[in-house]
Amino acid sequence: MKEQPFMNKREINGRRFLAVTLLNATITVVEIIGGVVSGSLALLSDAFHNLGDSLSIVMGYVAQTISGRSENSRRTFGYRRAEILSAFLNALFLIVMSIFLIVEAIQRLEKPTHINGRVMLIVAVVGLIANLLSAVLLHEGSHDSLNIKATYLHVLSDSLSSVAVIIGAIILMYVNVPWLDPLLTIAVALYIAFEAWPIIKKTIEILMQSAPKLDYAAIEKDILAIDGVENIHHIHAWSMDEHRIIFSAHINCQDMKISECEQIYHQIEKLLTTKYNISHVTLQAECKRGQNEELFDTNDDEIHLCQ
Known part of the structure; x- marks a missing residue:
């Protein structure tokens, strides 16, 4: 809307x-x-x-x-x-x-x-x-x-x-x-x-789905400041057109109910929409999986080449 x-x-x-x-x-x-x-x-x-x-x-x-x-x-x-x-x-x-x-x-x-x-x-x-x-x-x-x-x-x-x-x-x-x-x-x-x-x-x-110009270090810092988020990794960002930015990421959270995790989702979506002008946000919550991974998955290109 x-x-x-x-x-x-x-x-x-x-x-x-x-x-x-x-x-x-x-x-x-x-x-x-x-x-x-x-x-x-x-x-x-x-x-x-x-x-x-x-x-x-x-x-x-x-x-x-x-x-x-x-x-x-x-x-x-x-x-x-x-x-x-x-x-x-x-x-x-x-x-x-x-x-x-x-x-x-x-x-x-x-x-x-x-x-x-x-x-x-x-x-x-x-x-x-x-x-x-x-x-x-x-x-x-x-x-x-x-x-x-x-x-x-x-x-x-x-x-x-x-x-x-x-x-x-x-x-x-x-x-x-x-x-x-x-x-x-x-x-x-x-x-x-x-x-x-x-x-x-x-x-x-x-x-070519090039990454839009975003302050990814600031995004990581802001998301990690949200209570319940322990790590963020596997970030992807691209533009649908000159105005609409799509963003996806994996976040590591404490072991909690889905209803509790949804509250974290809402906070992250509000942050990315209002502060970074991102239109569409997709998040994947994880507990232990990927908690030591970096912000960007550098192995993505190798995986795609092997497919």
Whole structure:
């Protein structure tokens, strides 16, 4: 029940996704025509980037819808990682697109062509307005979801691209510098890759079940301070998404009734939830077994390799 307000905060209205998709589709058509007419690689690259945005937005909406499904016998942790997969694929697409644009821009530097700055300017201004509207629609949800953030970055990078194209178009209207258009393309592509890389890194960490950044020494100290806990070992922690941390551990307790042990469970769960922002806690109580083991089971990897 505690997660419900957060879910409401994360939800983005389907109409907003539809509006942003239609905006990007329109921009794509306009910029492809404008890029062909003006001869601008920067404009064409922005057009294909917008096409990728449209696909990204649709994918993001579908992933968010899937992630809201309840847990079942096939997905006991639910479908939260659908958004993580979507964020990873969107960010990866940005990286691939950036590499493609840089290669094309380098080839254009070797064989510069004439650019119609006036047409380039008009189309870029239209693209900028539409991209800014899309960014406004997605901005609210970008703070709480890697999936929405990846989609938002698509749109935001397009806005920056449009600004760069506008500046280039104004210059080209008065000065013949054929290398400026591909140079702007390279600059925008590098920025896109720079913004996308942290998302790829974070999503890979989640998908690989890397341990979240927790103060494990402090956790051990706090749990051992609870009356009845003699030792804690075999700790595992991982993230279901960018917000939900899962934690499991074995604790050694005095020989007691299950009803008494449950009181210790409640104290530990409250501690981990309130102080360390851990969403799901699984504990296994033991008396003598494992009482001399360390906090982390260093033999886990060897066991898994032998299986």
